[in-house]
Amino acid sequence: MAAGLKRDPIVILRMDGEDLLEFINGPSYEAEMVSIFSQIGCEDASLRDCITKALEKLTVDQGMPPSSDSWVMRNIVEPALESWDDQPVSQETFLEESKKVAKRVAQNLKEEPVIVAHSENTFDGSGIKRLLSNKFELDKLLNVGLENVPKDRNGKISKEYLRVVLDVVAPSVGLPQIGAVEQMDKVVADVLNRIDADDGKMIKEDEFTKLLTEIMGSIMLQLEGNPISVSSNSVVHEPLPSSLSLLQAST
Numbered sequence: 001m002a003a004g005l006k007r008d009p010i011v012i013l014r015m016d017g018e019d020l021l022e023f024i025n026g027p028s029y030e031a032e033m034v035s036i037f038s039q040i041g042c043e044d045a046s047l048r049d050c051i052t053k054a055l056e057k058l059t060v061d062q063g064m065p066p067s068s069d070s071w072v073m074r075n076i077v078e079p080a081l082e083s084w085d086d087q088p089v090s091q092e093t094f095l096e097e098s099k100k101v102a103k104r105v106a107q108n109l110k111e112e113p114v115i116v117a118h119s120e121n122t123f124d125g126s127g128i129k130r131l132l133s134n135k136f137e138l139d140k141l142l143n144v145g146l147e148n149v150p151k152d153r154n155g156k157i158s159k160e161y162l163r164v165v166l167d168v169v170a171p172s173v174g175l176p177q178i179g180a181v182e183q184m185d186k187v188v189a190d191v192l193n194r195i196d197a198d199d200g201k202m203i204k205e206d207e208f209t210k211l212l213t214e215i216m217g218s219i220m221l222q223l224e225g226n227p228i229s230v231s232s233n234s235v236v237h238e239p240l241p242s243s244l245s246l247l248q249a250s251t
Contacts, residue, residue, distance in 0.1 A: 013116045017109035019063030024102050033095055042089045050089050051098045060233050065114040069235040080104035120231040125223035127174025128216045142209045145169045156202040183228045191218045
């Protein structure tokens with residue numbers, strides 16, 4: 001599916017339990033569930049709560065629609081947990097009982113398939129690289145970014161506006177706006193901290209644009225070395241247009 005997502009950032013998936021069953025019966029299931037068990041902390045939780053939390057950790061790639069969706073929880077997950085006898089939680093019990101519940105979830109999906117809109121974006125710095133290689137486009141974008149930035153009587157700009165202008169140009173260089181992606185916020189904050197962007201110092205416009213270009217270059221280098229991928233999944237509750245094709249989650 002990852003290759004398809006690079007061609008098309010939004011994929012409509014029909015989740016009918018087949019991929020979930022394949023995951024449950026596959027070689028990676030037990031190791032994945034052991035990892036999840038250690039993450040969710042079941043010491044003071046009931047087995048039912050522990051399994052519910054574990055299902056929330058499973059992904060679309062593993063055949064599980066987002067159980068954070070109220071419809072999925074009410075119609076797919078909760079029925080799989082009905083009449084479940086609670087018992088003390090141990091890793092062995094968790095692995096055994098969660099597998100039974102997951103199979104029931106897969107059966108519920110077979111009876112009532114869920115349509116999920118899956119989107120994925122990878123921030124790898126390529127948009128910045130393209131811009132930095134084209135001086136004309138770079139200068140034009142920086143001019144747009146500087147249009148509404150206040151200057152003092154000497155034409156100087158506070159370094160505090162570097163963050164503001166970076167946010168303005170972000171969509172044009174393939175970056176999310178500040179606050180949209182936590183991992184990206186950390187990258188940007190790290191680069192800005194290194195140049196003391198919040199020190200309030202007043203600098204000339206040419207120095208400001210030079211600093212901004214260096215900031216984008218630093219962000220590009222970090223993303224080239226460690227690309228950041230983010231994905232989101234939304235259950236589609238409205239009827240889909242007949243012209244829109246559906247893909248299985250394993251496509």
